[in-house]
Each structure stands twice: as C-alpha cells, then as structure tokens.
Amino acid sequence: MSTEKLDNFKQSGDYIQSLDRGLQVIQAFSQQNSALTVSNAAKLTGLSRPTVRRILLTLEHLGFAESTNGVFSLTARTLTLGYAYLSSNNTWSIAHPFMRDFVNQTGESCSISILDGPEIIYVARVSTKRIMSINIDVGTRLPAYATSMGHVLLAGLPEEELKNYxxxxxxxxxxxxxIQSKEHLLEVLKGVRENNWGGVDQQLEEGLRSIAVPIRNLHGKVIAAINCSVHAGRISRDVLQDRFLPQLQETAEKISKAMSTTNNSRFI
Amino acid sequence: MSTEKLDNFKQSGDYIQSLDRGLQVIQAFSQQNSALTVSNAAKLTGLSRPTVRRILLTLEHLGFAESTNGVFSLTARTLTLGYAYLSSNNTWSIAHPFMRDFVNQTGESCSISILDGPEIIYVARVSTKRIMSINIDVGTRLPAYATSMGHVLLAGLPEEELKNYxxxxxxxxxxxxxIQSKEHLLEVLKGVRENNWGGVDQQLEEGLRSIAVPIRNLHGKVIAAINCSVHAGRISRDVLQDRFLPQLQETAEKISKAMSTTNNSRFI
Structure with missing residues (x-):
C-alpha cells in the first residue's frame, strides 16, 4: 500500500482512526520499551496523551495490557492476535520439517521471511540448540537492504514495486x-538475480553473516526467502557458500514443491 | 477482569469501542476460517456487516489484511502485534535453554503456558524433531479444565479467582x-495441590497425554505451568510419571530460579 493510497483512504468514511491508533500503541512496546507510561507511549507514537490513555485503558480492560502504578505492559493475550495469522496460514508449517532437516544437517539456524514495505518479517524459524544462538523470533522486522533475505526478496520484485521501495x-x-546507497544496492540485486542467491557479511551487525535463496511459486515468482545465519567468527564465507548454500537451495526447492502441491490459493 | 468490571468500563468515556471490535475481527481468523468475507466475519463476531466492512478495509489499508474478490485474509504484519509482547517480555526467552535441555534429555516436547480467563495461552514451546510432532504454536489457546497445564494453573489460583473461573x-x-463437572474438577485440583503436579490422559484429544508442574515466583505463587505432552500410543503413563516427571520438576525449578534472579518486576 503506497503512502498516497493510505492518505486517500484516510479521507474516506471507511477509515477507523481509533483502530489504527490502537494498533500503533500495541506496536510501541518493544524490548527497549517493555513497560510504558501514558507519556512514554504518547512520545513513541506521536499521539496525544488523552488518546493514548484511553487506548491503554481499553487494552487493559480487554485483557491485552496490564498496569501497575500507571506503568503499562502487554499481556500474553496479545499473542493471540499474531496467532490468528499463523493458524490461518498453514504455509509456514509446511516448511518446518524441511527447515528442521537443514538445521540437523548443518547445525546452523534457518529462517523464512517475506517482504513488508521496506522491511522483512520473519514468518518461520528453526534455531540450533547452541547456547549462543542468534536471538530472533517470528514477527521480527529487519530492514531489507541490510539482510540476505531482504536482497533476495527485493531482487524478486517487479520494477515498479522496487521503485516504491x-x-x-x-x-x-x-x-x-x-550498504549506503541505491546504486550499490541495485548492483548487489543484479548479482542476486544472476546467481539466484544472496549473502551479507556483517552489514546488519558485527559478527553476523548469512546467505539466502528464494522460495518461488509454480510460476517462478519469489514469494519468500529462506536463509542460514551464522556467527562470522565460527563459520567462514567459504564454508557458507561451498557447504551450506547447496543444502539451502535444495531445502528451498523442496519447500517450493511442497507448497505448490498443497491447496493454498495464495501460492498458485 | 470480570465481566461486570468490563461492562462498567464500557459505560465510561474511556472505552474505545472500535478498537475492541477491530481486535475481535482479527481474532475471528483461524485455521478453520483463514479467509473471510465481510458476511462471514460479521457472523463470527456478531458485529454488523457495515462495521465489519469498515474494519476489514482499515486493516487492509494498514497492511494487516489483504483481499481478493471480497475475500479477506490476514498478512504477516499481524505477527508484529504478537511480537510486541514477545520482545517486550524476556521472561520466556530465559526459560528456553532449560526447555531445550529437557527436550534433549527426553526426546519429547515441552511448553509453557499461563492462564487467561478460562483458557491457557502457550507462551513458549520447544518441540521435538519427530515428524509426527504435536502441532501447537505459541499463542494457541486451550480450555484450562481439559489440559494438565490448566489444572496446575487453576490449582494455583486464590479461591475468589477460582470462583470467577x-x-x-x-x-x-x-x-x-x-472432565464434565465442577465437582470432578475440584477433586482433581485438590490432588494437583497435594502432589504439586497435574496430568491428563486423553481428556482433550484421543492419543494425547501430558503432565505439568508449576513455575513459581520467589513468594511461591504459581506464575506459569510447564508441561510435557506425548502420544499416548508411544509413551505410557508410568514412563511419563516415573521418568519424565522428575526431569520436568527439575526444569521448572531451574526456570523459577533463573527468573527470580533476573530483574523482572512482574515476578518479584
């Protein structure tokens, strides 16, 4: 949805502003802001304090938030909102067994994400049992230009959508x-299209290295990306590319095939 | 929150009805109802069609839903709502390493849940690599009276709250x-309090058997339950009780201890 389209919709009689604002307040909570006062939440969302106060009180009375001495935090009931998506979409549970096989073979973590605006969203993840594992949950958002899955997803976009990006x-x-410029990213995306895989080396975080390949539908359209992310100090670029990449490509192909044979209109 | 309190709140000027209704529509989506027309969603929520239409259009324009020919489904962006809770609450990530150890030792799955009204909500889960694993995601809700974690959580409630239940x-x-009666459940809860663990044998689903123990805070209050669920055909009641129960109890104690030593006001 482009900003212009959203702005036009907001002028229409169908837009429910308080639903929009309520969802903004829920999303204001994060690892850095696990407990928020009305003032904090107002600052983070840019909404007025009276508005935020009514939203937080409503969320509290509906069981989605709780408060102690005017400090609010979310409750587990919020999980049921995300669960509504997960349970209504069996696509990613189809991928799970194949991801597990990959993790067993390589001893490294594996995730699937899709593009949402300028960010990727993790929709499935199987992590290793290593204590020092990379701490990412389903639902995490990361900027596309700084991740291998983002590169794969951007490389699969039609020209017009890439322009919007x-x-x-x-x-x-x-x-x-x-990566710090459009020109540099375009060059990288060209390489991703030619090779059918992408890789980033400590572009998002020092010590984090990953490779990703596309998951395609029956018509060859990129519908998701799957990656393998490792600690740079433990796994070299060569090992990633020579040993893990072929296994990741095989995993992606199996998932594409399994998805095509299930009755899921989104991917036909 | 009791029904009465919520009803009183709804009469106050602070209640935002359209936020309440919007969250109801999101929760109407499920495995059985992964794609909904305005009519379907109206039927499921009991809201009027014009109201539901505006909500779905708003969710679509905000990127939380998408539609094809008037049929709506949720998008992955919905996950970011649940993620707001997960990332703002590090409690369950503290539990993960201990749960993994349990799963490695026993070869069986392990979950943590908390009570939310008459239901339990899964807040953490580590599953086995077995192909025929029990398919449950974080965010799943199940009726408390039919699950071992539910029994443990209900047994830990103060009398007044149990009455509300x-x-x-x-x-x-x-x-x-x-279990089909209050009397039967009260008798079971008495046993759970005496033994400090609960077990159900195919009360929720044929072939599903599980045991659960409480996770307590520093003051001994039950704050969550942890379980081990198995296929009844593969694991006998004796194995569950004699081999897995002691390991589950040890796991719960380690988690209680780890949580008490972290700076988490919710559990002090």
Missing part, C-alpha cells in the same frame, strides 16, 4: 559494511 | 475422558 527506504548505517 | 467456564466434552 527506494522511495520509502532510508539507508541507516549499522556497521562499516552496511 | 467456574462462573465463566463451560465444560465441552472432547473425549470420553473429558
């Missing part, structure tokens, strides 16, 4: 390796 | 073993 994206610098 | 609960019959 560049209109809405900012290049924040996370490490010395982070 | 019975006021709000219906006993649906899932199998021949399902």
């Amino acid at each position: 560049f209109d809405s994206n900012d290049f924040t610098k996370f490490t010395d390796n982070t | 019975f006021d709000s609960n219906d006993f649906t019959k899932f199998t021949d073993n399902t």
